[in-house]
Amino acid sequence: MNTLIKFQQQRGMSLVELLIAMLLGTMLIAGAVKIFSSNSQALRLQQQVSSTQETARLTMELLQADLRRAGQGGTLGVGVRPVIGWNDWSAAGSFPGLLASSDVVRIGYLAPEAMTDCEGNVAQAGDTIENTYSVGLDTNPGIAALFCDGRVVSTAGAVIAGGAGWPGVALLRGLESFQVNFGTRPAPAAGGRADVNGYGSPQAYVRPAVSGNTTTALVVSIRFGMVVRSEQGIQGVQAPANAIPLLDTTLTAAAMAATKIDNKFPVHRVFVKTVALRNTAIGTL
Numbered sequence: 001m002n003t004l005i006k007f008q009q010q011r012g013m014s015l016v017e018l019l020i021a022m023l024l025g026t027m028l029i030a031g032a033v034k035i036f037s038s039n040s041q042a043l044r045l046q047q048q049v050s051s052t053q054e055t056a057r058l059t060m061e062l063l064q065a066d067l068r069r070a071g072q073g074g075t076l077g078v079g080v081r082p083v084i085g086w087n088d089w090s091a092a093g094s095f096p097g098l099l100a101s102s103d104v105v106r107i108g109y110l111a112p113e114a115m116t117d118c119e120g121n122v123a124q125a126g127d128t129i130e131n132t133y134s135v136g137l138d139t140n141p142g143i144a145a146l147f148c149d150g151r152v153v154s155t156a157g158a159v160i161a162g163g164a165g166w167p168g169v170a171l172l173r174g175l176e177s178f179q180v181n182f183g184t185r186p187a188p189a190a191g192g193r194a195d196v197n198g199y200g201s202p203q204a205y206v207r208p209a210v211s212g213n214t215t216t217a218l219v220v221s222i223r224f225g226m227v228v229r230s231e232q233g234i235q236g237v238q239a240p241a242n243a244i245p246l247l248d249t250t251l252t253a254a255a256m257a258a259t260k261i262d263n264k265f266p267v268h269r270v271f272v273k274t275v276a277l278r279n280t281a282i283g284t285l
Helices: 002-009 015-069 253-257
Strands: 083-086 104-110 128-137 144-153 159-162 169-173 175-185 204-206 218-229 244-246 249-251 268-276
Touching: 015 104, 015 169, 015 218, 015 268, 083 175, 128 175, 144 175, 175 244, 175 249, 218 244, 244 268
Parallel strands: none
Antiparallel strands: 083 104, 104 128, 128 144, 144 159, 144 169, 175 204, 175 218, 218 268, 244 249
16 A cells, blocks of 8 residues: 555656646747847847947047138148038039939148148148048948048148048948038128127028039038948848938938848938037138
């Protein structure tokens, strides 16, 4: 009798119990895998967004610093102006290879001491630095980037260093649009001051001309904007459903949806900055 009771106490799981245990275990493992996959996807998305934002902000800081130097030091080298802008230059066929519907801006200033332009060309105190920002294709096919072409010019207008040709050095990869607007106010009368009724306060923002800035108004600020995308596609990111307005243009949802990387959509971010021109208070650009 004792032997029979002992045998019954030591018997194993039944087949039904084993199947139920396996089912529960499979469900737990599947849940854990799903959570891990979702967390990994969210991490990849966050990494791409953070990388895009960090690079874009660094580039904007560089542009902002350069724009604040526009016209610095007084009379620039012959043929150099503080700021020149071109609207949709590639669309006009003036310079093939640039990203269609994006703008170009050129900034000039005197070097206060030995320093370099955006490409690393050395300028001495009194030389004119001229940096040109444009958007074109990087060495990786299909990836557009913001480039800067720098050169150093003498007082007489002769090129001392740089100026080998556009696009120059790549600063930010993944641009889908780069736009520039000029903040203007009426130019002062002869002998008048530009700071009457609010120095640096634009009355309107206008796009530069296709052939270059020829406005007779006083340009007191520059507003620039960028639509930047991640360099990698992210699983789970949906096709853009809405257009992105950017200054005087619009990046359509269809244009953004046409960009896929490894059959996945990248994320897009918009950056806009307004910079007052500190050194061009009198006269026109």
